[in-house]
Amino acid sequence: MKKYFALALLFYFSESRAQDKKTDSLLQLITREANVRNKSVLLNQLSFHLRTKDFQKSLSYANQAFDLAKQANDFSEQGRARLYMGIEFYYMGIYDEAIANYLAALKIYEQIHDKEGMSSVLNELGTFHNKQGDLEKAQKSFEQALALAQETKDSSLIGNSLNNLGIVYEKRKDFKAAMEYYKNSAVIKEALNDLNGVSYNYDNMGTLQAQLGNFKEAADYLNRVITIRKKINDRAGYAIALNNLGEMYLMKKDFIAAKKYFNMALKLTYEINYKDLRGYIFSLLSDISKTEGDHQKSYLYLAQSYQVKDSLLNEQKSKQILELQTKYETEKKENQIVLLTQQNEIKDIHIRQNTLAIAGLVIFISGLIAFGRLWQTRTRLKQQAELESARAELRQEQLQAVIASQEEERKRFAADLHDGLGQIISALRLGLSKEKVESSTITYSLSLLNDMNVEIRNIAFNLMPQVLMKEGLHEALKELAQRISQSGKVTIEVQTYNLHPAMDSVHRIALYRICQEWINNAMKYSGCTKIMVQAVQHPDELVLTLEDDGNGFDQNLLMHSKGNGWKNINSRLSLIHGTIEIDSVIGRKGTVAILTVPV
Secondary structure (H helix, E strand, O other), X not given: OOOOOOOOOOOOOOOOHHHOHHHHHHHHHHHHXXXXXXXXHHHHHHHHHOOOOOHHHHHHHHHHHHHHHHHOOOHHHHHHHHHHHHHHHHXXXXXXXXXXXXXXXXXXXXXXXXXXXXXHHHHHHHHHHHHOOOHHHHHHHXXXXXXXXXXXXXXXXXXXXXXXXXXXXXXXXXXXXXXXXXXXXXXHHHHOOOHHHHHHHHHHHHHHHHHOOOHHHHHHHHHHHHHHHXXXXXXXXXXXXXXXXXXXXXXXXXXXXXXXXXXXXXXXXXXXXXXXXXXXXXXXXXXXXXXXXXXXXXXXXXXXXXXXXXXXXXXXXXXXXXXXXXXXXXXXXXHHHHHXXXXXXXXXXXXXXXXXXXXXXXXXXXXXXXXXXXXXXXXXXXXXXXXXXXXXXXXXXXXXHHHHHHHHHHHHHHHHHHHHHHHXXXXXXXXXXXXXXXXXXXXXXXXXXXXXXXXXXXXXXXXOOHHHHHOOHHHHHHHHHHHHHOOOOOEEEEEEXXXXXXXXXXXXXXXXXXXXXXXXXXXXXXXXXXXXXXXXXXXOEEXXXXXXXXXXOOHHHHHOOOXXXXXXXXXXXXHOOOEEEEEOOOOOEEEEEEEEEEO
């Protein structure tokens, strides 16, 4: 039996913010608190409280907590904020940001030797590896988390690690070991009166019993889960439990009961906007309809399933995320090697100090250092001269690109005025030059004036969108996407997170023009049908991602392109000190461009 999101953390959705007394209470305390360190603690508590209710707000509060903890030099709260940020990015499906924040939190906790914090992060990393299908790394992370929790005697963390290890053993088909881990975790959670934790234990035991064909025991466990999650108002968990019960009946070939629970779960996913589970349930309903011989309904369910799935997450992104952790582990080993090397060098110095040859050695080393510095200085001066020459050549190319771009813009502007407004004005003059102007002519003239107004608005938008200067980058990109999407050939989706409302005009215009240029090129050359534009602002940088489903291209040809488009993008990036990374291969669908701009 498949298990959907069995490793998810606590997943609550509040009915109404007005009913959330704890949120209001924490907000009042934060407003009154003057101490920076205490304020960061309260913000972390608020982020944790909202972690499954409002992802964006939880992420924002964790960001604020991290900044304040950094001011207060409080490493413990910095690690906690990083962990919460990772969890929110994980929920939102932004996995590269999630893994980066997990590793940052782990590094902080290691520096201050906080074993409980390290255990919490390792559980999250294990969950991530399990989701990616890497059971070896998942088991290793969970075992490390369990060992640390046992050292600190933290019952809650011990229970979490045992439950997670049970999931790994269940995937390995070692059902006996998996059930033992689940039961040991449940004993701990029951002793702590952790209803939500116990519900996850029962959920795992129920799905495991169903796989073994013990449907009566499975139904008993799963009904307990439903009772608990209704009691604690965990609507997402309630939906998952209903789905799991439906899957159990599906295994029994009781399609009527299965569809009943799937439809109950499906209704909840619409109420709480739980898209991932919704797509999964549609696929199961499609399988049932196919088995029953209703191929039309099966097709409709399958189409709905594909609609809600995230089509932009691909295998390449997962590899990039795992490379981040490999890099972190490599850096950790290198630091240990450097530390050992330094210790050996200190011992060597002490030995050399006890020998008579120390003076000659010092003279030799001094001469070698002097020669090395001379050579280094000469090399640096040569590199600086080459760099200045390259910069001058680049500035010349950029200037030519800007001039060419301006000339093209003027030609286009002149053509728009001549072909658009010029023809409309001629038609208007011809209609009004008659001696007797009829009412139909007046109506026609008014329609021409309306066309002139639309044409002027379009020309003004292409020159400089007013929404960009008045309402900011997000609204300008949304309007650009809407105008292009109206053609029906390409669909553009725009997502932004935490964009600063006071972003200066230089950055706004540069980022907007870069997006505009990249989108035009993608539409012109890649044959794409969908483009995703995503902007995420962090405390120190802004990351802009442009992704399409078109044909890939040779990056070397782009880097050495003589076209004005690529030069204009580089010129604007230089203006705002940004960098760009491109992932595209000939013969493969999908291209990703990631721009990083310091703020």
